[in-house]
Amino acid sequence: MSLQSRHRADLAARLGGQVPPSAGFTAHARVRALARLQAMGLPHGRDEYWRYTAPDLLNGPAPSLGAQHPQGQLGAALNPLVLTFCDGVFDAAASSDLALAGGQIALLSRAQTDLHFAQDIYGSLEERGQTPVARPFAALNTALAQEGVLLHITGKVVRPILLNYVAKSDNCDVMLHHCIKMDAGAEASILEQGGLGARGNLVIEADLAQGSVLHHIRSQTSDDAALAVTHLFARLHGDSALKSFTLSAHGRLIRNETVIELLGDHASAHVAGASLIAGPDHHDDTVFITHQGRACESRQVFKNVLKSGAVGVFQGKILVRQSAQKTDGYQISQSLLLDGDSQFLAKPELEIYADDVKCSHGSTSGAIDETALFYLQSRGIARAQAQALLVLAFMAEATQEIANPDLAEEMRAQIEMVLQRARL
Amino acid sequence: MLEIKNLHVKLQEEDKVILRGVNLNIGAGEVHAIMGPNGSGKSTLSYVLAGREGYEVTEGSALLQGAELLDMEPEERAAAGLFLAFQYPVEIPGVGNMTFLRTAVNAQRKARGEAEISSGDFLKLVRERAKTLKIDADMLKRPVNMGFSGGEKKRNEILQMAMLEPKMCILDETDSGLDVDAMKLVSEGVNALRDAGRSFLVITHYQRLLDHITPDVVHIMAGGRIIKTGGPELALKVENNGYADLLAEVGA
Ligand SMILES: Nc1ncnc2c1ncn2[C@@H]1O[C@H](COP(=O)(O)OP(=O)(O)OP(=O)(O)O)[C@@H](O)[C@H]1O
């Protein structure tokens, strides 16, 4: 069988006769997404973009749930507006009222009008993100996702919006698709926590108008066996800013893709990730940032702590178009290997067509500093705690990307908790 | 306080023997000094007592107030009251000096079954002790020993000692890299901690430190052994004549 026909056979099996809903404002986008998907097929281990992360587990049947690691509500002190999704289904009883000062919230499952604010977003940022690299799981999500949050932020929203995921059933395949429209000058914080489902496929499309600011913090640490693919597609207009941070731990296979287009001038995108992975788990951060506007800034900061046969992958690209003079691009991916068995695979890429730019990238892999560990222990600090201090220090450049100091502190506390729990 | 008996140590990875039967007895409240040529095993002795990896004890024991140090993890040795001021203090990027000090103080309190120190009390204590060592607020804020000068690192060691209030303090060449004024500060810091329940083992190459911190006993170490023990006059003799005579005396 040719690669092409194998792709198609895999896809037919994966779709299993599911067809996109044919009514509502997303109908057209779904038909187009399905056509895209059929043209590209599901990812295959031989695809260049999947060279370091075998997609087999993502193509097969959804697994059973693993051990769950529930956590307290993220940002509880900030009184977040909570939207809970249980195995991908909105749980009204475990959610706040959908009323938001400074914006509008709707659910994908209930927003069937044709004049919806999300109409220009749903599937369209994802579609733009399909070139130059295919992202089949995102197209699959656009075609089939039944639920998600549609957010229209018109002003400065103080309350964070917490998307709370709960995984309850074995073998449950969950797709959620969120759209975020940020009006000019608007500001919001989106928090995500929990496990989408036994296997999750999440797409977020965010459109940031002039001068808007979006904070995004994700804690992905709840299930030992979870499989998850997430895509964050963001389009940034002039002077807008995106700050995204993800903490990952415990999942069996997680791939987080971030695709950002800096369209306007003086926009800024920061993407950070902190992952704690113990074998046989596999974690993948894949980032593609396109600089189109002038004098934009982008930062990618990814830190992996790996142990006992874990694999960490970083694929990060900065594409600077000819128009993007005065670009300031920074990328760092680092791994801390707690033993000799683990692997960190990094593929940093720069593609630059403008001549007046500042771009730097670096990638390192290193072991824990035994001398520092002994020094801390000699002062009475137990080895595990000493190691946690060194891990937090290693993670600091990533956790510093969280603007809110309370949330940053919560993430550091979670890192310590994972270290204790996983005895990393 | 500290009782070292016939301690033999080799490197774990190599066949190199470094300590060849060290015997040392330090009573409560006493100050002992160890001098000796480069490479004689002084730092190795202090590392082995503190529990650093990479060494293998082939024979002997080291009791701290009757408890076998060699069976303990490094952090347990610290909790038992041992403190080593390092010859080369370690830089730790990303870990704030304050966080480090507070974590250490609380870890030891916990090990002793005491409650954690409140942030207020801790701050007051650090500021007060840092001031007497002329350690400024900026040094406390920076990551552990990062960007500290040689002398600042040594003063930071003494600050840690002052905060942890150990029973048995080993100072490994704390005087090296100190200017005359810093030497005085550090000595005053040490002297302020001298009391009947606390002992010191001061490793040094120079009489100068011992002018400030008067030892009760002076040991000369060579080739991994204590080859001579005497009073403060022994240090003066070394200062004036070097080690040649002493080595000849014992036929080393
Ligand atoms: N980890 C090690 N690997 C190899 N050699 C070592 C190691 N530790 C100690 N040694 C060797 O053991 C001997 C004793 O070293 P040590 O540092 O204890 O000497 P010292 O008396 O403290 O010397 P100095 O006065 O120069 O500080 C030296 O020859 C040194 O090279």
Ligand SMILES: [Mg+2]
């Ligand atoms: Mg030495």
